[in-house]
Amino acid sequence: MTRLLFASIACAVLVFQAIADSAAGASSDSFVSACAEPDRSLAVRAIPGRHKFDPGLVALGRKLFHDPRLSRDGTIACASCHVLAQGGDDGRPTSIGVGGASGSVNAPSVLNRAFDFRYFWNGRAATLEDQVSGPLEHPKEMASNWEHVESLLARDSDYVARFESLGIPRSPESVRTAIATFERSLITPDAPFDRYLCGDEKALPHEARAGWERFRSLGCVSCHQGVNLGGNMYERFGVFVDPSANHSSEPGMLGRFDVTGRPEDRFVFKVPSLRNVELTAPYFHDGSAATLEEAVHTMGLYQLGRDLAEDDVALLVSFLRSLTGRLPE
Amino acid sequence: MRRALRSFSSWVLALTASAVIVAGLAVVHGQREYTQSLQERDRLVRVRSLATDITHLTLAARLGIEPSYDRLTHATLELGDLLGESDAGWLGAMPSPRRSALMELAKSRIEVVERFKRELAVVRNSQRYLTEALAGARLEARGGAGSAELASVHADVLENLVNFDVRRRDLILDRVRELRAHFDPSGRPLSASYLTHVAFVLEHGALVGELVDEICDPALALAIDSLRTAHEQRREAIVATLGRWQIGLVLVSTLLIATLVHASLALRRSAVEMTRINHGLEETVRRRSAELAQAQKLKSIGVLASGIAHEINTPSQYVGDNLAFLRSAVDDLGRILKSYDALRLAAEKGPIPSELLSEIRATEKELDLEYLVDGMPHACASAIEGMARISKIVRAMKEFSHPGSEDKKPTDIHRAIESTITVAQNEWKYVADLVTEFDEDLGMVPCLAAELNQVVLNIIVNAAQALAEMKAGQDENPKGRIVVRTVAEEGWALISISDDGPGIPAEVQSRVFDPFFTTKAVGAGTGQGLAIAHAVVVDKHGGTLEMESEAGHGTTFRIRLPNPGTRAAGPVPAVAGVSDGANAGHDR
Numbered sequence: 059m060t061r062l063l064f065a066s067i068a069c070a071v072l073v074f075q076a077i078a079d080s081a082a083g084a085s086s087d088s089f090v091s092a093c094a095e096p097d098r099s100l101a102v103r104a105i106p107g108r109h110k111f112d113p114g115l116v117a118l119g120r121k122l123f124h125d126p127r128l129s130r131d132g133t134i135a136c137a138s139c140h141v142l143a144q145g146g147d148d149g150r151p152t153s154i155g156v157g158g159a160s161g162s163v164n165a166p167s168v169l170n171r172a173f174d175f176r177y178f179w180n181g182r183a184a185t186l187e188d189q190v191s192g193p194l195e196h197p198k199e200m201a202s203n204w205e206h207v208e209s210l211l212a213r214d215s216d217y218v219a220r221f222e223s224l225g226i227p228r229s230p231e232s233v234r235t236a237i238a239t240f241e242r243s244l245i246t247p248d249a250p251f252d253r254y255l256c257g258d259e260k261a262l263p264h265e266a267r268a269g270w271e272r273f274r275s276l277g278c279v280s281c282h283q284g285v286n287l288g289g290n291m292y293e294r295f296g297v298f299v300d301p302s303a304n305h306s307s308e309p310g311m312l313g314r315f316d317v318t319g320r321p322e323d324r325f326v327f328k329v330p331s332l333r334n335v336e337l338t339a340p341y342f343h344d345g346s347a348a349t350l351e352e353a354v355h356t357m358g359l360y361q362l363g364r365d366l367a368e369d370d371v372a373l374l375v376s377f378l379r380s381l382t383g384r385l386p387e
Numbered sequence: 388m389r390r391a392l393r394s395f396s397s398w399v400l401a402l403t404a405s406a407v408i409v410a411g412l413a414v415v416h417g418q419r420e421y422t423q424s425l426q427e428r429d430r431l432v433r434v435r436s437l438a439t440d441i442t443h444l445t446l447a448a449r450l451g452i453e454p455s456y457d458r459l460t461h462a463t464l465e466l467g468d469l470l471g472e473s474d475a476g477w478l479g480a481m482p483s484p485r486r487s488a489l490m491e492l493a494k495s496r497i498e499v500v501e502r503f504k505r506e507l508a509v510v511r512n513s514q515r516y517l518t519e520a521l522a523g524a525r526l527e528a529r530g531g532a533g534s535a536e537l538a539s540v541h542a543d544v545l546e547n548l549v550n551f552d553v554r555r556r557d558l559i560l561d562r563v564r565e566l567r568a569h570f571d572p573s574g575r576p577l578s579a580s581y582l583t584h585v586a587f588v589l590e591h592g593a594l595v596g597e598l599v600d601e602i603c604d605p606a607l608a609l610a611i612d613s614l615r616t617a618h619e620q621r622r623e624a625i626v627a628t629l630g631r632w633q634i635g636l637v638l639v640s641t642l643l644i645a646t647l648v649h650a651s652l653a654l655r656r657s658a659v660e661m662t663r664i665n666h667g668l669e670e671t672v673r674r675r676s677a678e679l680a681q682a683q684k685l686k687s688i689g690v691l692a693s694g695i696a697h698e699i700n701t702p703s704q705y706v707g708d709n710l711a712f713l714r715s716a717v718d719d720l721g722r723i724l725k726s727y728d729a730l731r732l733a734a735e736k737g738p739i740p741s742e743l744l745s746e747i748r749a750t751e752k753e754l755d756l757e758y759l760v761d762g763m764p765h766a767c768a769s770a771i772e773g774m775a776r777i778s779k780i781v782r783a784m785k786e787f788s789h790p791g792s793e794d795k796k797p798t799d800i801h802r803a804i805e806s807t808i809t810v811a812q813n814e815w816k817y818v819a820d821l822v823t824e825f826d827e828d829l830g831m832v833p834c835l836a837a838e839l840n841q842v843v844l845n846i847i848v849n850a851a852q853a854l855a856e857m858k859a860g861q862d863e864n865p866k867g868r869i870v871v872r873t874v875a876e877e878g879w880a881l882i883s884i885s886d887d888g889p890g891i892p893a894e895v896q897s898r899v900f901d902p903f904f905t906t907k908a909v910g911a912g913t914g915q916g917l918a919i920a921h922a923v924v925v926d927k928h929g930g931t932l933e934m935e936s937e938a939g940h941g942t943t944f945r946i947r948l949p950n951p952g953t954r955a956a957g958p959v960p961a962v963a964g965v966s967d968g969a970n971a972g973h974d975r
Contacts, residue, residue: 101454175460184467277512281505284457291456291504298583326505362512363580363587 093256101274101283104255105170105333105383107247111239118220119240122233127210129156129200136193136200136237140168142244142386145337151345159198162310164345169385170333172242174289179343180313181292181328186238191230204230246334246383254380262380269377272370277362286331287381295325295343298363305344313343336379350375396650403643410636417629424622427477430469431618434493435611437466441500445602448507449595456504463497470494481614481621489610496607503598510591513584514549520581521545541566548585551592559589676902676922683915684841688788690848694813698780706773709766716763719754726750783809787840795928797831798839800880804871807843815851818858819867819886828875832950838923839948843882845916846944847871850886853942857889879930880950885943891936899934924948 093104122128126135139153140146146167153165163179177183183192193199194207211217211228218228226232251270253261262270273279284290292314295301305325310316314323327343335341340348347353354374358366366374440462447453470493478486521542544562547555563585726747733739783806801823808821815821847869854867867887874881891899898904902918924932928948936942 099454101456103455103457175464184464275515277508277515279454280508280511284455284460290460291508292501293505293508297509298580298587322502361509363516363583365580 097255100255101279102255102287103285104252105173105245105247105249105285107245107252109172109243109245111243112224114220114224115236115239116243118217118224119236119238119243121217121220122237123240127214128194128202128207130202130206131156134200136168139165139193139199142168145169145334145382145385146244147338149339151340153199155196155199156201159201161196161198162308163343164340166330167334167338168241169244169246170286170331170383171289172245173284173286174328174331175291176328179327179330180317182317186241187234190234190237204233207233244386246385249333249383250380251377252383263376265373265376266380267377269373269375269380272373273377276358276364276366276370276374278357278374281329281361282332286333288329288331288333291329292326293329293361295327296360299360301325301360305342305346311344332378332381334382334385336382350378354378396646396653400643400646400650403639403646406639407636407643410632410639413632414629414636417625417632420625421622421629424618424625427481428615428618428622430477431611431615434466434469435608435615437462437469438496438607438611441466441496442603442608445500445503445599448504449599451511459500459504463500466493467497478614481618485610485614485617489607489614492607492610496602499598499601503595503602506591506595506598510551510588510595513587513591514551516580516584517545517548517588520584521549544585548588548592551588551596553593553596556589556593563589679902679915680841680919680922683845683919691810691814695780695784695810697813699777702773702776706770706777709770709773712766713763713770716759716766719756719759723747723750723754723756780809780812782806786836787844788837795833795835798834798836800829800832800834800839800873800882801825803836803840804843804873804882807840808847808871811844811847811851814848815854815869817866818851818854819869821847821869821871824870824872826873826875829873829880829950830875832880832948834928834948835923838927839946842920842923842946843871843884845920846884849916850884850888850942853888854886875950876947878950880948882946882948883943884946885941887941890938890940890942891934892938896934896936900932920944920946 096103123136123140126132126138128135134156139148139155141148146169147165151164152161155161166179171177171186175181177186177189178192183189191204194202194204207230208228211221211233221228221232226235250261250263250266254267254270273282279287281291281293282288295305295313302325305311312324314326315321317323336350339350340346341350341353342356347356351371354371355366358364358371441459444453444459444462448456448459453459470490478489540562544559544566547559547562730739730743730747733743786803786806787810804823804825808823850869854869857867870883870885872881872883872885874883895904895906899917900921902915904918921932924930924946930946930948932947933945934942935945
């Protein structure tokens with residue numbers, strides 16, 4: 059009887075102690091600051107050079123990123139428009155999608171996107187994961203859908219094995235996570251300007267240093283700031299000039315306005331990052347500026363209300379060329 | 388009553404157990420709620436600290452202390468994650484209007500911050516432009532070219548624009564109007580871009596101030612605090628409820644344990660009670676068995692009594708007859724002796740008168756003297772023999788009914804069996820011939836004589852009754868045969884009693900030693916005879932009692948008593964060795 063009593067008490071204790079505690083898995087992704095002591099008075103930061111991601115997930119993301127079979131007709135991969143070796147974009151004003159369809163906005167670079175605050179020119183995606191569905195389902199881009207992707211994954215034994223070894227389901231969720239993780243790993247450290255920021259005065263040529271001075275004094279740095287020299291705020295395209303004269307006012311080309319519908323959001327775009335900017339011509343949301351000089355001049359007129367002198371433009375461009383980092387392998 | 392109580396207590400047990408389960412589940416649920424509530428609190432604390440951070444970072448940006456928006460951006464992103472765009476499911480437990488109001492506030496706060504970021508950037512740029520113009524104007528004012536007064540107005544305007552304060556907006560506008568009415572100090576007209584930047588700062592500088600005011604508006608912080616208060620109250624309610632359930636759980640658990648303890652004690656009590664009752668019953672059974680044994684003995688004596696009376700009656704009759712004969716013979720002899728006495732007196736007096744002699748002859752003839760002389764010894768012998776028979780029966784009875792002793796005493800088994808046979812004579816002598824085959828090697832055997840006699844008697848009477856039953860069913864039948872045999876075995880004394888009666892049916896053989904089992908009519912047998920035999924032989928003597936029977940071929944009972952006096956008590960010899968000679972070889 060005593061034994062029975064003890065057993066029942068023990069059972070009760072076990073049952074009542076069994077309280078499910080769902081601990082959220084902490085992300086293993088992390089960045090390490092580039093400089094030992096970053097200068098807080100500057101609006102810009104050096105890019106962190108070292109970072110850690112799940113290598114299996116990154117490898118899977120890389121494979122998915124380069125796999126054209128994700129598109130409807132098997133011709134367009136993510137990498138078709140985001141060529142990693144060419145600054146993370148395709149060098150076209152607008153990209154060519156499935157069946158030769160031409161997109162409407164300029165393809166942004168995929169490099170260093172880990173430091174951006176939102177995604178797409180109009181910032182409609184809050185995370186890289188959210189962003190993945192955009193090009194994949196866009197009729198002028200990959201024109202695909204998740205059923206198509208899931209069936210592809212189920213047919214490909216390599217994918218089956220990779221997903222199994224990672225212990226994740228072959229779901230759209232996993233695909234988004236893998237691609238986004240791969241994209242986060244695409245960081246280009248060690249640009250001359252970064253080395254300069256970390257104290258290497260000689261890393262920046264004289265012109266570039268003068269350009270950096272102009273960049274600050276003219277006010278470019280007001281918007282192109284933070285780790286990415288951009289990518290952490292929105293700004294109106296054409297503060298002192300009405301852009302509708304030279305740029306399309308079609309729906310889909312109006313930036314935040316296409317998302318919020320508010321008049322003050324017309325032509326408000328995410329400020330693009332200037333990292334690797336010399337590799338990502340043409341420029342602006344519509345790819346209307348073919349060269350850096352043209353883009354810089356336009357920016358002076360549109361954003362600063364100044365007609366920049368050619369000397370200034372040249373200095374600024376030489377600064378911008380110092381923003382090209384070490385491209386990922 | 389007791390059954391009602393028992394079912395009541397099992398109901399109590401079931402109810403208490405259910406209550407424990409209910410309370411336990413409630414406690415688990417409460418603890419889960421509490422854990423969740425703690426997580427929600429942590430998030431609310433984080434949200435509150437983000438709201439403060441955003442205010443501080445906005446002011447830092449506005450003042451130019453923190454030129455990079457990165458930290459401000461990350462704070463708004465995290466706030467958006469927690470409140471803005473997600474469904475804020477983790478706030479699910481909070482009242483919906485309050486929750487959606489907070490989410491609305493956070494969302495608009497994030498939008499205002501974004502607006503602030505972009506407006507501040509361009510206002511700052513225009514201020515930069517104007518700062519350069521200010522530097523030129525100061526230079527010109529100091530240089531004295533043109534109107535110094537106008538130059539100072541110009542510098543004043545620019546200073547106010549660079550350090551724009553919306554409260555001085557009207558003043559600045561007046562000054563700008565004043566400036567525009569004139570040419571600039573150097574005589575050049577005011578450039579279009581100069582005026583553009585002035586207008587821009589006037590317009591957007593005011594907007595930046597409004598946006599900062601909006602961001603510093605405590606509404607969001609207050610909403611979070613009020614939600615936190617509500618949340619705190621809710622958690623307190625959860626804790627209170629949890630506490631009540633925990634107390635309840637402790638109480639019902641205690642009650643359950645108490646009920647279990649009570650049940651176990653009751654169980655133990657009833658076990659003790661059962662043991663006590665069992666002891667009582669065993670005592671009763673023992674007493675009843677003893678009484679039954681005594682009753683059985685008395686009954687058998689009763690049954691035997693008429694037979695014994697008959698046995699005594701026959702010899703006593705002819706003892707009486709012979710004694711009567713002897714008495715008349717003695718009378719007659721007395722008469723003759725008187726005649727002889729008269730003759731002796733006459734002879735002493737003289738010659739014997741012939742009439743006396745003839746008278747003696749006549750008397751002798753009358754009394755048949757020869758017959759008397761011949762008959763008297765015979766009558767005496769006969770009487771003595773009758774008396775012997777009577778005394779034998781009496782002695783047998785005396786021996787049979789000897790009260791016996793508590794301890795085993797060396798007993799002449801053969802004499803005891805003889806006595807029993809004699810006592811039971813009337814039971815068997817009309818139905819069977821009884822043969823004894825005694826092993827002369829068997830000496831004195833330690834036993835309880837009286838009880839052993841009873842055993843032998845029971846078995847013999849059973850055999851006789853079985854034979855009588857068989858005989859009653861048939862018209863002409865020779866007497867049956869009962870053989871009583873003793874064998875001195877190694878350490879054992881064997882008494883076997885066989886009959887050639889009908890045997891015992893196989894289906895009841897296993898039950899013949901059970902108490903109260905009888906095949907006789909109700910009232911005719913007590914069903915105790917063989918049970919008592921078994922008890923006496925096995926329990927009291929440590930011996931064995933076997934029964935071997937085959938329908939139609941008779942029954943044999945074998946009583947084995949330990950007989951350590953002769954030889955060491957060995958194992959019980961195989962039954963086969965006695966009953967079946969063919970298997971005897973195996974014993975060697």
